[in-house]
Amino acid sequence: MPRMSQATASIRKPHGATMSVVGPDHPAADAGKTLEVRDLNHTYNVNGKTTQALKDIAFNVSAGRFLSIVGPSGCGKSSLLMMLAGLLTPSDGTIAVGGRPLTKPDPTRVGVVFQDASLFPWLTARRNVEFPLFLRGVDKAVRREKAEEALALVGLERFADSLPHELSGGMKQRVSIARGLVQDPPILLMDEPFAALDEQTRITMGDELLRIWEKARKTIVFVTHGLSEAIYLSDEVLVLSGRPGRILDRVVIDLPRPRSLEMMAQPRFAELREAIWHMIKA
Amino acid sequence: MATRDAVLGYGAAGAVFLALWEAAPRLGWIDGRLLPPFSDVVAALGAMAATATFWQQVQLTLLETLTAFVIALPVGALLGVLVQESRFASLVFKPLIFFVFSIPKSIFLPIFILILGIAFWQKVAFGIFSTVFIVMMTTFSAVESVREDQLRVARSLDASTMQKILFVYLPSMTPVLLEAVRVAMIFNFTGILLAEMYASREGIGNAIGVWGLGFQIKELLAMVLFVSVLAIGFNEAIRYVEAKCEHWRN
């Protein structure tokens, strides 16, 4: 059943006509470039051994877009995401969110969801979601209200008082999404958030994420190594090469929304998947 | 329910044990002078509990034990965290702490007596000495049990160092620290009682020692019973709390 109302659909900006390489300005950029990445390079230096992880990364993401980053394992996807989260300082290059440089974690601008939900097992779902606000010293009543809102958004209001170990893997990850969204940041970063889930749950969570995205109207940067998952969810897919990760292409996914599982069987889906697969393989 | 069955099981085993204890000396299986019947020992305990001396002894020993404990626990935990978190200190002090841990602490008791005499602080000092190494060792694993991904979440939320310590490290370490508390108390109590037995004019340990030498088995066993109940009670209370936060460990 299509989850997105027509009204919401028509508000969404049309997708870029054709795919383009690393253009700084995307056709949909008029809503403001939420995220700008310039000339990013990163080299790890561990005990005198250097590993170049990322090379010449530059891209923008406009407000409200769903961008996936795909690439072979070890190509620097997680490193890139950690930099976008302000958790890792790039050797070189700049990152700006909402027009201001990002040099350290700022959960009011960027929410992060990690592969393992990483909830605090001693806190209930509600308190886990409240935690970012708690750290900021937000008033208790406000905290509660915001957490309730975020939990409702991910459909877990009934489980507010459950402890993480009482929740399933998918539910934990939804709590983690609620925690990422509770401060209403314009951007949500997700690093292979569903990789640890079973196939069935992963597909459900994908639809669930799209529903949340439609409703919360966030920019999402989603790292995955699953091509189908990337195509199914995204407006655009950023394809990285093997290490050191370079941007091979930025593919616009011109499948209509709302997405449905049947689309995966359409020729266009297969075409896109094939195209991306060839880039990575080459 | 599993816990209910377990309680019944313990109860039954305890009842059988006490029945045997009662019956063996009465039926002449065991010399009643070496092992008086359970009811006699309980009666002796009752008589003792009616005296002021008993409670003075108990009070003194508990005060020594608690004083040593409230010093050894935070000091051991703090040192444990500092050593574990510093690569240099880990390298230098960890082997040392492991070595000292493996030496029986009781052989140092005469040195403590030489330096500190036989009063209150000698026992407290020896209690701390008996306890602090096990606390440090448990704290090492407690720090290691703090999960990297949870720390990363805190960092991504721009938590301050203090916030990380209070809201991630501490709760994360709690299950292991509770275990430290439990095990440390056993070491601590042992140290204090030993110090009292070896060189003291007062306290539970001293009383047990004196009764042993004077062949006052009934009183001796009464005190043993009392101390056992105390120790088991503390141990089980902490274990109960530990079980409550068992799911914190992954």
Ligand SMILES: Nc1ncnc2c1ncn2[C@@H]1O[C@H](COP(=O)(O)OP(=O)(O)O)[C@@H](O)[C@H]1O
């Ligand atoms: N903390 C680190 N120290 C040193 N090298 C690292 C570190 N993290 C990642 N790397 C290296 O950088 C490369 C990219 O890693 P990562 O960003 O995790 O890739 P991906 O998420 O795409 O699998 C890999 O070769 C990895 O070994």
Ligand SMILES: [Mg+2]
């Ligand atoms: Mg990764």
